[in-house]
Amino acid sequence: MSKETFVYTSSTLRSLRLQREMLEWEDKRRAASQQRASRRYQSAASSSLFLPKSFRRAQYCRDPAVHNALYTGDLPRVQSIFKDEATANLIVETVSEELVWSAELGLWVLTPQKKHTSPLSITAARGYRDCVKHLLLQGAQVDAMVGGRAALHDSCANHRAECTRLLLGYGANPNMLSEEGLAPLHLCTTQESLPCAQLLLEYGALVNQSTRDQRASPLHVAAKYGLDDHVKLYLCYGANIAHRNREGETALNASCASADRPEDAGRYYRVVKRLLEAGADVRIAGRKNHTPLHNACSNCHTRVVELLLQHGAEVNVSNCAGYTPVDCALQAVEDYLEGEPERVIATLLDHGAAPVNPKMLKFCALSPRVMEVVLNSYDRILSCDSWVGAVPSEVWQKHQEFYDSVLQLVNQPRPLQHLTRCAVRKQLGRRCHLGIAELKLPSSLQDYLCLPLKGYLK
Template sequence: MSKETFTFTSSTLRSLRLQQEMLEWEDRRRAASRQSVSRRYQPSLGSLSALPKPARRPQYCRDPAVHNALYTGDLPRVRSIFKDESTANLIVETLSEELVWSAEMGLWVLTPQKKHTSPLCITAARGYQDCVKHLLLQGAEVDAVVGGKAAIHESCANHRAECTRLLLSYSANPNLLSEDGLAPLHLCTTQESLPCAQLLLEYGALVNQNTRDHRASPLHVAAKHGLDDHTKLYLCYGAKVAHRNREGETALNTACANADRPEEAGRYYRVVKRLLEGGADVRIAGRKNHTPLHNACSNCHIRIVELLLQHGAQVNVRNCAGYTPVDCALQAVEDYLEGQPERLIATLLDHGAASINPKMLKFCALSPQAMEVVLNSYDRIPPCDSWVDSVPLEVWQEHQVFYDSAVYLVNQPRRLQHLARCAVRKQLGPQCHQGIAQLKLPSSLQDYLHLPLEGYLQ
């Protein structure tokens, strides 16, 4: 038998008994409801011919053996069970226990939850192409939305390209919305789903169709999940890079906001690069007035930050809380100690970031390297009361030379060499990153102007 057949343990048997009791109770409730309706409305024989033809009454299947045949893709069993239109359109009903919060009892309780789906949805989600074809030939409704989704949604969400192709060839609607307001393209959220996305577009899917609630386009979805190939595909089909979702964010905002995992940095960088090449505007602010640069700095993504700056991102624009991108970078230091936040801060300063408020120094407490870059951006060391107590003892002891030098220089004049560095950087302003290289200075002095790490202050 397949690995997906059911194991009948004692707990399973108890669950089945509970399920059977619930189903019997539901049958009795439905029968009573039908009988009540029948008593209230009994048309005369003469009026029967004028009544509209009733819609097909849904039939529910609760047989575990039938469920097992569908979930395991047992084609001979499926052929023997689903022989006509009525059986092909059965509603598969299951009961499962889920934790639900009970306000009356004040605790989480296991509550039976009824779930509905269709044979076509089950087989399409699992890639059982032969079973899908058999059900369609028997009259299964290709666009039936059961349990919130149609078969085309399930095949795309589970990247079953061959089933997607088969459904589309049987006239499945490539723009059909699920009960959650998602089109099939919105469910292509993994790299493996790229063939499904290509098929949907070939069969007429709308590349700029929005989700019902959040007004997110397929391009937003691809940007959120860092899908470079999907992004390229949608742009080739005319996706609008300037489209903004309900929160006012473009796909570029979305990509920068979701690039928060260092191990996935590369693919989000490629998506951002692709969007910028497609004409995305780096200045558009989204939720909480965050620009793409704010989001990239909050995720300590140095390569994306450099890319945005190359395309004209404004380094001193403020979000709704009054924070600049460098403020966001400082607030992210503790979360990305391994991401070299000092490089990011130095890059922003080289592109003209305004002088950093000394009150923000406390966010560098765990990174003496970031602290050194910020302190070297001043012509004199500000009072250390705002940050010195935030440095853990073990960090202080490990980097005692640096911290002792910082405390010693509070409100003391810095060396003339450092003051000259501050004067040159101030003169160059936002062009530090380019202007320093054009100065006729030895390479050692050019490096010094870029605020290199030395491990102490002087």
């Protein structure tokens, strides 16, 4: 057999046939695409006859001197450059180097990327009110969508209240969606943007308008960013507190899920409190069946956890992975060692949380304080094999008294006093946090029932 030939097996023939069919399909797809493009072009050409002259052909500006005048807010130069409707509606084109993955080279390469915007958007985003007014007087289209956004989107995103007021006064649409599907109200994501939000609502912005993709309302956005004043404003304008986004989450879910930084704990607490006072339902589960309590526990936010429990949050409900709020709190211990995660665990146990699965103890290996609270909720210490190996040697040495006391109690009877504590807490159940205070016991015994930290077990 010649070296230039080979045997055509059945699998080879099938592969060749599939490849040929794929190529034929690709040729048909390209032909159909060209036909559609041709029809669109003809339609656009015919419709352009009825459009104003300035709309027929976009004019692009790449002059750095013009760009500089706009970005610096140089009013005299802006006035000298933009003298009529045609110049006021120029498309400003900039080129920037961006890292793009090259499959051919197998590495990231700097690639020039063109970006388009308008003179009105540039000046509105930077708060150059006089420049914005001049452009509008020269005929700049107030709702022109260039680069995916209108000028009103940019002024609100950059909390430029005076420019926002001016644009709205010239008829800007407060409900226009950007290419990303966001209305100006969805872009009010900072405390400084509150005046912009107020202006938008005064000029007819829809307080319950949803983003196109995620179906999030402005209330969702404000709750996500921990903006208490925005939440108060939207509720005053009739925001639907029960609105659920595409993943089924309410604003309360969004707020509890986003409170992941200890330094922001105070403002998220205020948002959650306001939403609950307005009637938010603590039982609604969102993504992956996470309730607000699951989210708050995942962020080790003690005050929010307490607040949710006070409003009837279910402490033993499971998410789609089978985890309860206690499980979520344990999994977050390593990330929040400085946030007193033991307080979250103790609070959940005081509200009737079921005993922690011993398999979950490995997640609190870095926190002896959490371990102490959890182990004191048991009436006996079982095998420690599931977590002992996860304790770093330096942590063990630092808290050796605690770990030694635990190992000594493995499979050993706990003192009668501790067993009595377990029995009383079990009897009180979810009323444990209230019932202990109602018991006619000395304060020292009441404290003992609340699982105080001693640094050792006995």
